[in-house]
Amino acid sequence: MNSNHSSIHYIVERLNTENLTDIEQLYAAVYGKQAIPGFFAKKYDTAFTGVKYTGFIAYNSQRQPMAFYAVIPCFVKSDNKIILAAQSADTMTHPDHRNKGLFVELALTTFQLCRDLKIQLLFGFPNQNSLPGFVNKLGWRITDTMDCFIIHTDNFSWKGIIGKFPVLKNLYTSYQEGILNKYVAKQNRLDNSVLNDGCGGVYRDEYYFNYKTYSNTKFIKAGTSTLWVKINSILLIGDIAVQPDDFDDMIYELKKLAGKLGIKQIHFHASPGTSLHSLFAMRFNSIPSFPVIFKVLGEDLRIDKIKFTSADIDTF
Secondary structure, three states: OEEEEOOEEEEEEEOOOOOOHHHHHHHHHHHOOOOOOOHHHHHOOOHHHOOOOOEEEEEOOOOOEEEEEEEEEEEEEEOOEEEEEEEEEEEEEOHHHOOOOHHHHHHHHHHHHHHHOOOOEEEEOOOOOOHHHHHHHOOOEEEEEEEEEEEEOOOOOOHHHHHHOOHHHHHHHHHHHHHHHOOEOOOOOOOOHHHHOOOEEEOOOHHHHHHHHHOOOEEEEEOOEEEEEEEOOOEEEEEEEOOHHHHHHHHHHHHHHHHHHOOOEEEEEEOOOOHHHHHHHOOOOEEEEEEEEEEEOOOOOOHHHEOOEHHHOOOO
16 A cells, blocks of 8 residues: 655555564654553454454655554444444654644554454544544544543652652562552452443453453452552552442542552543442542544444443553
């Protein structure tokens, strides 16, 4: 596939085992920092779905990566059916090659590949910069805006001190692991809470959780509740198995954990119309976070009934 924009010649190639490291090179050019080696190779190896490496890289004539777009195949359960779907994921364009139509071309090429692979539905959580392109140029539909609940713990954050003294990083990591080991849950999977609400959502089985090990997340107990979390400068809740009567006890234990870790904020993103959203909304303020967008590739689907939590976002 060839593309010409402003007399610049691009070569477009599908992701494969040979060119995956080129994404790391482009990432460094776009963000000014190095990606974790092998991260993208694991992220886009979705063999558990039957398809993988679902995206494309655009190169210039010197075979330098100039742009990248890909989706992450997964399964979605909706109306008692399990369908092959995919999440719109990384979009990167080299700073010197923006506004040349590369994003739209790579996206359209990826969408056709999805059709060929029998992917029936695409969904995504774009930032405000990407949203107009998806809706106005690529025909995606907005169904929802997720809310982010932010719980302030009033703890002293150690992040700034650790940043000034890198020697402390390993000590803090060891300390953090020691604390978290006391909270670790026996299971290493969690049913999607939105499915228990009668909504559609991402279908998680053991193969899905084996795939998700590319991201550093943990399953912990807080009171009698089980949570799927990701911890860095904040404590991000992915999803929760909690009884409504146990919710306040769970939050109390979670704030205690954050205190021990020196974390100032706990975040949780949820779609309106879900039970977890309601439980948080009764106690905490929220701010709008991610718009939820869809593109239907197969037969007509009830996308308005499909809901999400933080755990469904590819950065979790």
